[in-house]
Amino acid sequence: xxxxxxxxxxxxxxxxxxxxxxxxxxxxxxxxxxxxxxxxxxxxxxxxxxxxxxxxxxxxxxxxxxxxxxxxxxxxxxxxxxxxxxxxxxxxxxxxxxxxxxxxxxxxxxxxxxxxxxxxxxxxxxxxxxxxxxxxxxxxxxxxxxxxxxxxxxxxxxxxxxxxxxxxxxxxxxxxxxxxxxxxxxxxxxxxxxxxxxxxxxxxxxxxxxxxxxxxxxxxxxxxxxxxxxxxxxxxxxxxxxxxxxxxxxxxxxxxxxxxxxxxxxxxxxxxxxxxxxxxxxxxxxxxxxxxxxxxxxxxxxxxxxxxxxxxxxxxxxxxxxxxxxxxxxxxxxxxxxxxxxxxxxxxxxxxxxxxxxxxxxxxxxxxxxxxxxxxxxxxxxxxx
Ligand code: CMC
Numbered sequence: 008x009x010x011x012x013x014x015x016x017x018x019x020x021x022x023x024x025x026x027x028x029x030x031x032x033x034x035x036x037x038x039x040x041x042x043x044x045x046x047x048x049x050x051x052x053x054x055x056x057x058x059x060x061x062x063x064x065x066x067x068x069x070x071x072x073x074x075x076x077x078x079x080x081x082x083x084x085x086x087x088x089x090x091x092x093x094x095x096x097x098x099x100x101x102x103x104x105x106x107x108x109x110x111x112x113x114x115x116x117x118x119x120x121x122x123x124x125x126x127x128x129x130x131x132x133x134x135x136x137x138x139x140x141x142x143x144x145x146x147x148x149x150x151x152x153x154x155x156x157x158x159x160x161x162x163x164x165x166x167x168x169x170x171x172x173x174x175x176x177x178x179x180x181x182x183x184x185x186x187x188x189x190x191x192x193x194x195x196x197x198x199x200x201x202x203x204x205x206x207x208x209x210x211x212x213x214x215x216x217x218x219x220x221x222x223x224x225x226x227x228x229x230x231x232x233x234x235x236x237x238x239x240x241x242x243x244x245x246x247x248x249x250x251x252x253x254x255x256x257x258x259x260x261x262x263x264x265x266x267x268x269x270x271x272x273x274x275x276x277x278x279x280x281x282x283x284x285x286x287x288x289x290x291x292x293x294x295x296x297x298x299x300x301x302x303x304x305x306x307x308x309x310x311x312x313x314x315x316x317x318x319x320x321x322x323x324x325x326x327x328x329x330x331x332x333x334x335x336x337x338x339x340x341x342x343x344x345x346x347x348x349x350x351x352x353x354x355x356x357x358x359x360x361x362x363x364x365x366x367x368x369x370x371x372x373x374x375x376x377x378x379x380x381x382x383x384x385x386x387x388x389x390x391x392x
Contacts (some may be wrong), residue, residue, distance in 0.1 A: 111218020
């Protein structure tokens, strides 16, 4: 085995087929079940895209109505889950809160299964579990932000669709249409992205025939990291640190001299730009106009053009989504939980796909530790020889 046989970070390694989405860095395109993500963001609701990811086709009107009905039925924050969240420190990181809540839901929903061989569940059960998590995550994320602000839970509104209800449960105010539209687009753009680190984590866990909740809980842990989903939170930290467009040049000089990574830029697969960025930037622009915050756009564009011209490294989706969520009124720490609420659709579509055609994921490693050695004085038992 030589160094070139080692695919550090699995870079460039194709490990399986998927029919859920296609990332093509050559054409800079991302397709969900064949549809360009930009077209979906411009024309569909997040609920319709969830159906597409789970079933492979966009829903008929009747199918969409059925999913919406099911989503509404399961929106409430379960009292037992609320109690688990309330037991956590109020300054726990919201990703820890969401991870713990999903784990608690799993313990409840799989209670009574006494044989580990039954843990995985049937495809029908797992689709229902997916829909319930999709429906429950907004309340978990919204309540998390409110709890940190010392506010009470806001009950779901049956007359609002997913995106509007999510904003309602977070802020307790009926949202403006422009905000609902930008939020819906962000959820669609974040929904799915092939074998990224968190999805692959979910597939690894699923491949052991563990249950869907364990796979999602693991995926949330992977998403928290700033090289992955945590980047949208980290983007806002750096924009806040810079403060104003006039500070970009000196800030960037210092950051690059310290070899800091500039959050929201770069991608393992896309080297010529992330295809989701123009769509999310357009949504950000609508928010900039709506809230009359040209300063936000100026800082965004100045940092982008300075960094791209110096390093040739382009923004990823987390770069426009960070300031967009901030303008909507979300706390910086809530950004990655929003990513969870969106990516639950892609994760669960991959979990269902992995379950339908499973092979235990178990790669090899090249050992580079000490040569074989022995414990001093150890004499093997005769039975061991
Ligand atoms: N800022 C500064 N330098 C960078 C950046 C960046 N954001 N991204 C890459 N580079 C440099 C890096 O320092 C390295 O330089 P050198 O060869 O001189 O050591 C070179 O580019 C290659 O970087 P890498 O980290 O080895 O490449 P990768 O393919 O493993 O990295 C990445 C992909 C996303 C981890 C990286 O670009 C990064 O850390 N970006 C910042 C975090 C971020 O925005 N993450 C979100 C990713 S997209 C959304 C998601 O999946 O959640």
